[in-house]
Structure formats: C-alpha cells, structure tokens
Amino acid sequence: MRQAVPTDVSGIAAVSAERYGKPIAQFEEKIHGELQAAAAGRSVLFVAIAEGVVVGFARCRHMDTAAAPVKFPSPSGWYGLGIIVQKLYRGRGVARALSDFRAAWLRDEAGADRLYSFVSAENPVSQKMHADFGFQAVAEGAGFLNVSFDCGRGILYSLELKQGKGP
Numbered sequence: 282m283r284q285a286v287p288t289d290v291s292g293i294a295a296v297s298a299e300r301y302g303k304p305i306a307q308f309e310e311k312i313h314g315e316l317q318a319a320a321a322g323r324s325v326l327f328v329a330i331a332e333g334v335v336v337g338f339a340r341c342r343h344m345d346t347a348a349a350p351v352k353f354p355s356p357s358g359w360y361g362l363g364i365i366v367q368k369l370y371r372g373r374g375v376a377r378a379l380s381d382f383r384a385a386w387l388r389d390e391a392g393a394d395r396l397y398s399f400v401s402a403e404n405p406v407s408q409k410m411h412a413d414f415g416f417q418a419v420a421e422g423a424g425f426l427n428v429s430f431d432c433g434r435g436i437l438y439s440l441e442l443k444q445g446k447g448p
Contacts, residue, residue: 282382285326285338287316292335293328300365315340325391327383329366329375337366339379341387341396344426353424355437359387360426361398380414388442395439399425402434416440 285293294308318324324342328335340362346355361383366375387393398416400407411418416438423429425437 336370337375339364351426355425398438403432
C-alpha cells in the first residue's frame with residue numbers, strides 16, 4: 282500500500298474500467314485531476330500493488346463545508362470516497378488493507394482525528410463493510426456533501442482515528 286503516483290494512472294483507470302464496464306480512457310483524465318488535487322493537499326489517492334500492478338485503490342478528500350457550503354448538511358473533515366478492488370483480488374483482504382492504510386495515513390500524516398464516509402441506505406454490502414471496518418453510523422439523510430441518493434436516503438458514517446494507535 283502506498284500513495285498513488287502519476288505512473289499509477291493507467292492501473293487505477295483499468296481497475297475503474299473493470300468495475301464500471303467502461304473504457305479505460307474515460308477514467309484517465311479524472312485520475313490525473315485527482316492526483317493534481319492531491320499535490321495541492323485537498324485529496325489523497327492510495328493504491329494496492331500485487332505482482333507489480335495496481336489491483337485496488339482508495340480515495341479520500343478533505344471537505345471544509347463551512348468555507349465551501351454544500352447542498353446537504355455534512356460535517357467538515359476528511360471523507361473516504363470509495364475503495365475499488367479488481368475482481369481477481371476481492372475477498373483477499375485488499376479493501377481492508379487499503380482502508381487501514383488510508384486511516385493510518387490520515388491520522389499520522391494529515392493529523393486527522395476522524396474519517397467520514399457515506400453510502401446509500403439500499404447498499405447493505407457497503408453498510409456491512411463500513412461496520413466491519415469500525416465505522417459508526419452517525420446520521421441519515423437524503424444526501425451528504427453534494428451527493429444525493431436515488432432511493433432518497435443515505436447513511437453517514439464516522440471512523441475515529443485514535444492518535445498513537447492503529448485504525
């Protein structure tokens with residue numbers, strides 16, 4: 282596990298393309314933009330590498346909802362914005378390792394004391410994953426930040442990042 286670098290763009294795009302069933306090229310520009318945002322300190326992208334290739338990634342972004350108001354009420358702080366793992370590597374602990382690495386980096390490098398995440402109320406797999414990773418549900422709403430849910434309801438989670446301890 283490590284922070285993503287520009288040479289990871291095509292690998293991250295390939296994992297995204299597999300997940301969403303779209304051409305790799307559709308993801309490359311967005312990923313380049315995310316790496317530029319990361320260089321400015323607004324977001325971070327992490328990768329899992331196996332056999333020399335990217336097999337998964339996790340992203341997070343810092344949101345200051347007081348300085349830049351959002352559509353739906355949401356606390357300011359770091360938000361986990363997804364973990365995607367290549368099919369071949371699912372069920373092998375890659376998502377957990379990415380989540381733990383992201384949490385430790387946010388705690389140790391960014392000085393964060395918590396990580397937020399949100400999911401659709403109609404996504405029981407993601408809800409279970411959040412619970413398994415130690416997240417606590419803290420709110421429900423039609424949306425969080427600028428994201429609404431097709432079903433009309435989502436769940437906001439929070440993970441406490443204890444200083445000096447594992448995630």
